[in-house]
Amino acid sequence: MTTSLDSQFAALADPTRRAILARLALGETTVLELAKPFAMTQPAISRHIKVLETAGLITRRIDGTKRPCRLAKPGIDAIDQWLDMLRQALDRNYDRLDKILIELQTPKGEPTP
């Protein structure tokens, strides 16, 4: 079963798709504008955009004949919440290490500060 986190992380595992997201971090833009800095055909860029859209990382709206893209908050939040579990675990490890260092630095018999 492919979960949305599977497709979200898979979508991020490509430098062109990360560059597209970095561009969209500056604001909403069209596929034509997005394609400009890349040495890639517009259909190739469109395929990358489709992957990002399917993964829920970007969203597109209809504006006349244009379909501008922007970052999709819910998809990015989902990734962020999952990573938060790892961040918190690393912070706890560092807290434990701090405690051990304080204990090592305190001469025996003296109360810890």
Add this chain to the structure above:
Amino acid sequence: MTTSLDSQFAALADPTRRAILARLALGETTVLELAKPFAMTQPAISRHIKVLETAGLITRRIDGTKRPCRLAKPGIDAIDQWLDMLRQALDRNYDRLDKILIELQTPKGEPTP
């Protein structure tokens, strides 16, 4: 060219590997212990662990005949820093939206609060 972000995000795009990281968030453990809850052979789990290790998301140390695994802070920090760029962009968008809402709610001619 495969960058480390490519391999890190690709490593996260698998539910078994995310489950291994979630288990390691509780603390360092051996491959044998890691393999227990999964309906998978130990070699299959070892292959997933190898992917996580190559991506720099976990690290292993030698403890006699054991090689316990734990989360690798530098790899997880690298992902986190990249995502921070998207988070900040989304926050800026929300700030802009707040400003627009305040302007819409303020009758014309009155000073904004």
